[in-house]
Amino acid sequence: MNDxxxxxxxxxxxxxxxxxxxxxxxxxxxxxxxxxLALSGLLIGAGFIVRWAAFGPPAFQTxxxxxxxxxxxxxxxxxxxxxxxxxxPNIALLMVIAVIGAALIGEWAEAATVVFLFGIAEWLxxxxxxxxxxxxxxxxxxxxxxxxxxxxxxRFSERRVGEVALGAIVSVQSGQRIPLDGVVTRGESAVNQxxxxxxxxxxxxxxxxxxxxxxINGQGSLEIEVTKTAGDTTLAxxxxxxxxxxxxxxxxxxxxxxxARFYTPLVTLAALxxxxxxxxxxxxxxxxxxxxxxxxxxxxxxxxxxISTPVSIVAGLTALTRRGVLVKGxxxxxxxxxxxxxxxxxxxxxTDGKPRVTDVTAFAPATADEVVRIAAAIDENSSxxxxxxxxAYAEEKKIRPAKADNYQSQLxxxxxxxxxxxxxxxxxxxFAHELGVCTPELERRLAEIEQxxxxxxxxxxxxxxxxxxxxxxxxxxxxxxxxxxxxxxxALHAVGVAQVIMLSGDNQRTVDHIARAVGIDEARGDLLxxxxxxxxxxxxxxxxxxxxxxxxVNDAPAMATANLGIAMGAAGTDAxxxxxxxxxxQDDLGQIAEAIRHGQxxxxxxxxxxxxxxxxxxxxxxxxxxxxxxxxxxIVADTGATLLVVANAxxxxxxxxxxxx
Numbered sequence: 001m002n003d004x005x006x007x008x009x010x011x012x013x014x015x016x017x018x019x020x021x022x023x024x025x026x027x028x029x030x031x032x033x034x035x036x037l038a039l040s041g042l043l044i045g046a047g048f049i050v051r052w053a054a055f056g057p058p059a060f061q062t063x064x065x066x067x068x069x070x071x072x073x074x075x076x077x078x079x080x081x082x083x084x085x086x087x088x089p090n091i092a093l094l095m096v097i098a099v100i101g102a103a104l105i106g107e108w109a110e111a112a113t114v115v116f117l118f119g120i121a122e123w124l125x126x127x128x129x130x131x132x133x134x135x136x137x138x139x140x141x142x143x144x145x146x147x148x149x150x151x152x153x154x155r156f157s158e159r160r161v162g163e164v165a166l167g168a169i170v171s172v173q174s175g176q177r178i179p180l181d182g183v184v185t186r187g188e189s190a191v192n193q194x195x196x197x198x199x200x201x202x203x204x205x206x207x208x209x210x211x212x213x214x215x216i217n218g219q220g221s222l223e224i225e226v227t228k229t230a231g232d233t234t235l236a237x238x239x240x241x242x243x244x245x246x247x248x249x250x251x252x253x254x255x256x257x258x259x260a261r262f263y264t265p266l267v268t269l270a271a272l273x274x275x276x277x278x279x280x281x282x283x284x285x286x287x288x289x290x291x292x293x294x295x296x297x298x299x300x301x302x303x304x305x306x307i308s309t310p311v312s313i314v315a316g317l318t319a320l321t322r323r324g325v326l327v328k329g330x331x332x333x334x335x336x337x338x339x340x341x342x343x344x345x346x347x348x349x350x351t352d353g354k355p356r357v358t359d360v361t362a363f364a365p366a367t368a369d370e371v372v373r374i375a376a377a378i379d380e381n382s383s384x385x386x387x388x389x390x391x392a393y394a395e396e397k398k399i400r401p402a403k404a405d406n407y408q409s410q411l412x413x414x415x416x417x418x419x420x421x422x423x424x425x426x427x428x429x430x431f432a433h434e435l436g437v438c439t440p441e442l443e444r445r446l447a448e449i450e451q452x453x454x455x456x457x458x459x460x461x462x463x464x465x466x467x468x469x470x471x472x473x474x475x476x477x478x479x480x481x482x483x484x485x486x487x488x489x490x491a492l493h494a495v496g497v498a499q500v501i502m503l504s505g506d507n508q509r510t511v512d513h514i515a516r517a518v519g520i521d522e523a524r525g526d527l528l529x530x531x532x533x534x535x536x537x538x539x540x541x542x543x544x545x546x547x548x549x550x551x552x553v554n555d556a557p558a559m560a561t562a563n564l565g566i567a568m569g570a571a572g573t574d575a576x577x578x579x580x581x582x583x584x585x586q587d588d589l590g591q592i593a594e595a596i597r598h599g600q601x602x603x604x605x606x607x608x609x610x611x612x613x614x615x616x617x618x619x620x621x622x623x624x625x626x627x628x629x630x631x632x633x634x635i636v637a638d639t640g641a642t643l644l645v646v647a648n649a650x651x652x653x654x655x656x657x658x659x660x661x
Contacts, residue, residue: 037119040072044112051109065108069099072115088265097271101294105287114298117639143213143235147179148172150223161213161230172222177214181233182224184209189220196234196324196585271296274625292627298634299620308609308645315652316602324585325595332581335564336599341543342497342592343536343558345550346504347385347479349568349589350514355385355479357393358454361445362473369399371473375459376401378417378426382409386457389477390426412505412528416462423462429507430526432458437469449476450509453517484590485518491593493519495600498543503532503558532558547582549592566592602652609645616641 047064049055076099079092095118102111148156150169161179164170169185172178178191190202193215202218205211211224213233230236275293278284313330320327327333347353360368376394379387380401394401404417404424413434414427425435429446432438437460449456455478460471482488489500501522504511508525515523524535532548536558539546548555548562559565559580567580569587584591620637623629 034123036071036074037116037123040068040112040116040119043068043071044109044116047109047112062108065112066103068112069103069108069115072112072119074119076115076118093268095298097268098294098297101275101290101297105290107291117636120639143230143233144177144179164226164230166226166229168226170224170226172217172224174217174219174221176217178211178217178222178224180213180224180226180230181228181235182211182226184211184222185225186223187221189222190218192216192218267297288627292624295624295629295634296621298638299617299624299629305610305613305617307642308613308649309606311646311649312602312606312609312652315649316598316605319653320595320598323591323594323598325591326583326585327595327599328581328583332564333599334603335545336547336582336596337603338545339497339547339564339596341499341501341539341546342492343501343503343532343539343546343548343562344520344589345555346502346506346511346514348587349549350485350502350518350520351479351481353385353479353569353587355389355455355477357389357457357475358478359449359476360473361476363441363471366472368473369397371459371475372397372399373402374419374424374472375426375457375475377404377419378407378415378424380404381407381417382415385479386455386477387415387426390457390475393475412531414458423464424460425462426457426459428458428505428526429456432460432471435460435462435469437463437471439471442471442474445474446507447509449474450507451513452476453481453510453513454478455506455510481514481517482589488589488593489519491590492596495593495596497593497596499539501535501539503527503535503548529555529557533561536561547592549589598652605648605652609648613641613645 043064047061047068050061050064076092076095080096083093095114099111099114102108102114143161145160146158147161147164148171149159149164150156150171156171164180170179170182174189184205184207186207188204188206191205191211192202193212196212196215205222210227211222212235213228213230214235228234271293274296275289278289279286309330313333316333317327317330320333327336344350347355360371362368362371372390372394375390376399379390381404382388391401402419404419406423407415407417409415410425410427410431413431414425416423416425416427418424425431427435429450432442437458442458446456446458454476457475457477458471459473459475461469463469492500499521501524502511502515502520504523504525505527506525508523511523511525514520524531527535532555536546536548540561540563545564546562547564547566548559549566549568550556550559556565559567564582565580566582566584568584568589582595584595616637620629620634624634
């Protein structure tokens with residue numbers, strides 16, 4: 001509807017204008033609109049005082065009401081003229097026709113009141129847009145405009161953040177906002193990351209820790225090496241994504257748009273028939289039926305209906321952003337509300353994602369150090385969490401990796417390379433079976449490790465030049481289950497998720513053990529990326545609305561197959577923020593249940609608003625045709641409906657206390 005800000009209308013509202021059903025005066029000067037509305041109200045008040053006091057001739061009263069119509073016309077005439085030129089009837093044109101009709105039959109007071117109250121309704125809708133938009137625009141003010149940058153001589157000077165280069169060192173004093181993303185090089189402090197991640201408790205930061213623009217430094221002083229320029233910070237990406245999200249229409253809004261596109265012309269035609277048919281064919285009085293036609297036009301204006309969805313969507317998206325949950329559009333917000341199944345990756349979702357080697361078993365004649373030496377040589381080339389755990393263990397034990405040549409990743413299985421002239425491998429249980437190197441002794445050891453809920457890394461020599469392959473050892477890698485994972489899964493079931501399934505490339509015994517521990521309904525292990533896609537496809541056929549939770553990169557195919565891709569721990573991770581439909585800024589599985597609950601609340605609000613708007617219209621349309629209502633009551637009902645719908649939608653902005661998992 002009418003966004004009377006000095007900037008252009010917000011995307012959701014502007015989109016609703018495209019169908020021509022509303023009479024928005026976008027891009028107008030808010031101060032002039034406020035003044036014209038106030039002047040219109042004063043003139044109407046003066047007109048009624050003159051009427052009640054019987055002061056002056058009737059023409060004087062008429063002049064005051066006519067002046068009130070002209071003053072309040074700021075909200076009506078531009079949209080009506082645009083609709084007339086495009087031959088696409090909208091709300092403003094309906095109002096102008098009704099006002100002209102009322103004036104023609106001498107109802108100047110009612111005509112002026114219609115203009116004034118319509119202006120009030122438009123102002124309320126513009127205010128609602130600005131209120132919902134203000135919370136998002138406040139993100140722009142989180143990061144400071146300047147930063148204290150260390151110069152070549154060691155002194156610090158103020159510079160605009162846009163001029164700060166990568167690698168520069170900035171100083172942030174106690175209580176100041178951090179200007180750019182970076183890594184702490186000196187100092188210790190607790191940083192309030194709520195603007196980015198939604199965390200209510202400050203996070204301790206020291207040398208090597210990552211910090212984000214817009215977060216608030218606590219009591220300590222920090223020196224930070226800049227890792228992202230002003231336009232590429234996590235905060236900047238959040239702002240862009242929120243703006244894009246608000247521009248996308250939800251399915252419910254598309255329904256409202258389509259409804260309004262046909263509804264408005266039909267109402268115009270109905271009003272014309274009500275005005276013409278009774279006087280021409282039934283002996284009705286022209287004045288009576290013109291008045292009823294005007295009442296019908298006013299009652300039929302879908303102001304509350306048109307505003308019901310976009311304000312609710314923007315409010316819902318904004319509230320989730322405050323909680324550290326980025327939802328990329330109203331369509332995804334509605335999908336959240338409808339989720340009935342959730343597929344989750346194991347590493348980094350159910351577990352901490354920080355695996356460590358807990359045991360090394362060597363098979364003679366190899367030694368434990370030799371097993372680690374081969375495994376670390378291959379895994380140095382990989383970014384997989386298990387590979388990084390192996391490399392870290394080698395460093396901890398001060399075992400120098402061998403030199404690896406011809407490294408080759410084996411998707412979903414492991415990797416291989418040539419070491420000391422012989423092809424070697426590291427991999428999972430499945431890879432060992434495919435290479436034909438499993439033995440009874442190996443199977444017994446693997447069973448022991450897997451039944452304890454740990455992952456296995458099998459190390460050996462591949463079959464080569466007629467020689468059989470051989471396993472030289474096995475490494476047990478443990479990844480701690482998140483302490484509150486069980487509560488988070490219970491919360492997902494509580495909000496209506498019928499099935500939670502864990503999809504993992506790890507062995508079946510390990511994933512079964514973890515699934516039982518946290519209450520997951522089903523676990524599937526030994527999966528390749530294609531297997532995960534097939535599993536998600538099957539879930540969609542069974543439950544229709546399915547989400548996949550992953551890291552936004554390795555699980556990208558499965559996330560794309562699901563109705564909704566959710567990335568956890570996305571703060572500072574560009575790929576996760578950009579590839580997922582929903583990005584959780586914290587490593588907090590419990591945020592998913594919160595997001596689903598809020599999506600359900602938003603969808604309920606939209607449905608209540610639409611039902612209320614249509615029901616009220618139907619009631620008053622019947623009264624209008626029967627002649628049991630008036631212009632006064634019609635416009636008061638329309639304005640009141642708009643106010644109630646807006647107030648109901650803005651309740652979604654409230655961020656209620658939540659339980660963190």
